[in-house]
Amino acid sequence: MDNESILQASNYVDGEMDLQQQKDFELQMQGDAELREYVEQYREASIALKTMLAPDASLNNLKQTLGNLNKTHFKAEAKVVSFKSYTRWISGVAAVLILGLIVFNPWKKSLYEEYSTASSMSVSERGEGAQTNLEKAAAYYNKKDYAAAEKLLAKEYAANPNNSMAAYYYGITLIQDKQEAKARGILQQLYRGESAFKYDAAYYMALSYVKQNDKANARKWLKHVPPGTSNYTKAKELESKL
């Protein structure tokens, strides 16, 4: 196509022609299929470029609205479906109701996050009075403030290494805190014992390796999670993904 036609097409689509010029050009198009096609393509190109390049205040406002709603409907709603199982156990001082948890949280990034089953910690102590360290730790833990929970659990664990609940969650906060080796020391000991957290500890041993991308050890520990225990299905699933 010649340069003159190209210029005319451009002026026509961009609205740079007066009425008479428009009429003349339309007449010219009627007898020129190539020109008609070019005008159509030019129009498409203009729409595309306008979509991508033209300043659009309403689009910016819309994006802001969508950004806010995304936070409400996606991020904040990142609740897990939790399977709560209560296990009552008695230690020297108190009977603690343990709320174990979770299970399924598919919308997380890493395998570790996806398969972290202990997303909340629930403590219920007999008797009344000031909040115990364990309760405070649980509150932090449930707010995903693992660093704060870790400090309290460290104290609790130091004061009473036989408190399997404190040990278990302390182990998890250590994994969160990238202290996997230290966590494993505690979890391994828990696994050797006979507490309610025995197999949860094995599962988290595996997860600590998953987090460090040590698949061989992760697989080894997943095999220590026997059928019938709460993490068995997850363990199998995770094993198949490694």
Add this chain to the structure above:
Amino acid sequence: MAKATHPDQRYVTALLNNDAGLIDEIYKSCARQVKSYICFNNGNEDDAADIFQEALIDIYHQAKNKNLQLTCPFNAFVFLICKRKWFNELKKRSLIQVTNNPDDVLDSSEDTFALAEELEHQTEQNNRFMAAFEKLGEKCKEIIRWSMQGEAQEKVAEAMGVTYGYLRKKKSECMASLVKMVQS
């Protein structure tokens, strides 16, 4: 004969008008389904949020530039767009090696399918033109960018320090190169 516009067209209008209340309704009726779909198909919640937002923005563009008239329920439409977007994303990430998504035809009504197809075509076309735009010379890019600001061409010419005649001529040549690139 043109089909009747679906009452859910109000959601399309809500996107154009940034009507937060109605847009919130969109999220309430569609976000969960999109989230489940993406999360169960190798994605996570962030992916779902991104895909959902992109889909709504594509619908906005389609409404604004192509006068989108909805002839099917909004949630079916947005879900199909998200599915297709996610499918393409997975292809990009090389997680699947399929050429088309067999669910589409089965799961969607003809109208939903056609509208989603059209929107996808438009989005792809926009991307192709943008990719071609990026390959143009600096002068062409500058002229086109300026032209898209919505100012009168005389003003654009003045701002660029060129004559109106030169601007029009140069722009027509730049656009011709762009069209040619996309065609080839």
